[in-house]
Amino acid sequence: MNILIIILILLVVMIFSCIKVVPQASTYVIERIGSYYVTWTNGLHFKLPFIDRVANRVSLKEIVKDFAPQPVITKDNVTMQIDTVVYFQITDAKLYTYGVENPIAAIETLTATTLRNLIGDLELDQTLTSRDLINSKMRSILDEATDPWGIKVNRVEVKNIIPPRDIQEAMEKQMRAERERREKILQAEGEKKSSILIAEGEKESAILRAEAKKESQIRIAEGEAEALLKIKEAEAKGIELLKNAKADQSVLTLKSLESLEKMADGQSTKIIVPSDLQNVATLGTTIQEMLDSHGKNK
Numbered sequence: 001m002n003i004l005i006i007i008l009i010l011l012v013v014m015i016f017s018c019i020k021v022v023p024q025a026s027t028y029v030i031e032r033i034g035s036y037y038v039t040w041t042n043g044l045h046f047k048l049p050f051i052d053r054v055a056n057r058v059s060l061k062e063i064v065k066d067f068a069p070q071p072v073i074t075k076d077n078v079t080m081q082i083d084t085v086v087y088f089q090i091t092d093a094k095l096y097t098y099g100v101e102n103p104i105a106a107i108e109t110l111t112a113t114t115l116r117n118l119i120g121d122l123e124l125d126q127t128l129t130s131r132d133l134i135n136s137k138m139r140s141i142l143d144e145a146t147d148p149w150g151i152k153v154n155r156v157e158v159k160n161i162i163p164p165r166d167i168q169e170a171m172e173k174q175m176r177a178e179r180e181r182r183e184k185i186l187q188a189e190g191e192k193k194s195s196i197l198i199a200e201g202e203k204e205s206a207i208l209r210a211e212a213k214k215e216s217q218i219r220i221a222e223g224e225a226e227a228l229l230k231i232k233e234a235e236a237k238g239i240e241l242l243k244n245a246k247a248d249q250s251v252l253t254l255k256s257l258e259s260l261e262k263m264a265d266g267q268s269t270k271i272i273v274p275s276d277l278q279n280v281a282t283l284g285t286t287i288q289e290m291l292d293s294h295g296k297n298k
Helices: 002-018 091-099 105-119 123-127 131-144 165-245 249-266 277-298
Strands: 018-021 026-032 035-040 043-046 052-061 062-066 070-073 077-091 151-162
Touching: 002 018, 018 026, 026 091, 035 077, 035 091, 052 077, 052 091, 070 105, 077 105, 105 131, 105 151, 131 151
Parallel strands: none
Antiparallel strands: 018 043, 026 035, 026 052, 062 077, 070 077, 077 151
């Protein structure tokens, strides 16, 4: 009785061990009597005891592998360390299982050799500035090479490019010199613009001062001309009034003397006074004649 119970328990355990549930994004490679039989996708499956076995459990998710830095030599004989990151996905579980021994190590070795070949055709400066080109070429080469292994390489990224220490120091000096050169250029351009602005300001200021001086002189000249015109008009009105009033010889003589007195107020005016009244009378007669001639002209 005990033996039957034990056998029954073993049968139940065996049956349950033969029931397999394949999770999402996974596949199982099944062998029957040592040969490939079938690939299970996600779902419930049953295998024959002692005949079928799960040869490999394969994940269909995208896998990311960060490989260690590899020493490479550029075309101009500079040795540097470059590490890469490979993004790949298993598309055929059968080929992945039976195509190559240790596929991850095979991908790493293939990545290193491909990287050396590509960098060997580039100089140092091209290597530092051509990451996109290196990435695209490596992805194309690795994807084609891993097709027989059931692997699709989605992309390859050059993570770090580490040149030798002396090259790094030289590059830092070059970058520092370039920054200093750009700084000097910017400073010189700023000083140039400042000088131009100052010169333009001085020019505009001089023009404004000249125009102001010109306007002032014009106003002064116009004022003097207007004042002179007013004086002449006043003198003409005075003469006309004397004529209309029919001033006699004594009045004209008196006016002549007043005019002489006003003329004497000037600092640089010389006045010659007649020595006798006869000459004064003559002067009055002359002024009368001037008045008469002025009236005839009108």
